[in-house]
Amino acid sequence: MLKTDYVNVEMLKKFAPRPGARDLLPEISPKAQVALMCRILFAEGWDDHIAGHITVRQPDGTILTNPWELAWDEITADDIVTLDAEGNVLDSDWNITPAIGLHLQLHKARSDIHVVIHNHPKWSGIWACLQEVPPIYDQAGAYCGVDLPIYNEYLGTLDNNEACASLIEALGENAKWALLAQHGALVVGKDLRQAHLRAATLEWRCRRAYEVRLAGGAEPLPNKVVEEVSLPDPNGFPFLWEAMARRELRRDPKVLGS
Template sequence: MTVVQKTDYLNVEMFSRFAPRPGRRDLLPPLTPKAQVALMCRMLFAEGWDDHIAGHITVRQPDGTIFTNPWELAWDEVTASDIVTLDGDGQVLDSDWNVTPALGLHLQLHAARDDIHVVIHNHPKWSGIWANLQETPPIYDQAGAYCGVELPIYNEYLGTLDSDDCSQNAIESLGAGKWALLAHHGALVVARDLRQAHLRAATLEWRCRRAYEVRLAGGAEPLPDDVVEQVSLPDPNGFPFLWEAMARRELRRDPTVLD
């Protein structure tokens, strides 16, 4: 048995230095690509990306199609069979579910950057506080430092993200970045694969929560930027085995996510 269950859309190169150990169990059962996306919805809901039916995840496939969650369902009830396939223009190919018109930002991001295969947007509680404050949250601990220092704020609120002009402005503000706070709105995370996206989304919400808790407690000295860079994970794909652990947690909670 292998230590890591290899799948098409979870980058496993980072595990090459971890030698397989005979007798070890696989970390996950075989997962279809749509099951991976459904699990991602559940995992991020548990991390606080949970504003009712708001928010959307898109995952570009090798053939250029895009998987996304349906508009009608909250992230904690999505199953594999609910995941919708879109073409590059956002037309639904295989589902009776609807998709939000705010997917325009996602489609433009996928088109603008070859390195982006996952785009996540929602209105999490803690990052939403800092988005409303239009401030960048300081970093106070190791878990908040996993993804580095830079966190841009897109502060030109032009309404909902179903406007092409608004979406284009947001893309330009993000630049080559990995995430952003959307002023008076929410948070945006982009990544090359699900594992990297999960770490970024979880780290962003943790960082924002801790920063607000420290502020409420009276404040403290944040970690210097050079220390954050030393603490941040050296592999851009993230924390070894974390994605699998959080996926197993969701499978224990509700195995029907794979249906």
């Protein structure tokens, strides 16, 4: 088989972005960052109508989330809801999804998780329905490593405390994402940059795997190559989240709110 370099991964892992070299984004409030994340992930395919929820824990312990009534591509900073740690709304007239309990329990169970994302994307949703782990066929699908658990005890919407606790236990202490059988996808992260890379990589990996299957199949990347190609998670993908945020700002500057 032809050996391929993909990228010089060792060089990338040693690469340290120069802080302050350029302003990649204007100053953006925490609520505007969450609104931008909704828009960015909508463009990545996390776009099942008004379904789905993102929570971002703040340094003071409060949690920012998107409202239930709005689709992710119309949300602005003014729409983002602030919750306390128990899920009580502090500053909005919007509703929040009953399934927010899963996010609240995840934030409590794992101190490393500050961002939780759930939706029913098209491509990862296909593999969730197949209850199969999609193989990795290319570099972009390998950015976040090999392991991808499937939670296959789906009993309905995740608005039941017992069901949420079961899922959190199944995820364990280190899982970065999961497919929810016959349901959708779940991604967690320490910050927006890391969570975005995981969400985008998961959907890309699932799409490519399904396309390859339809084309008749191929040999996936060996796990060893995937681990060599995967990016250092503490940094996410340098500059990627900011680039996607700028794209959304060009599309609709009103996302920053009033």
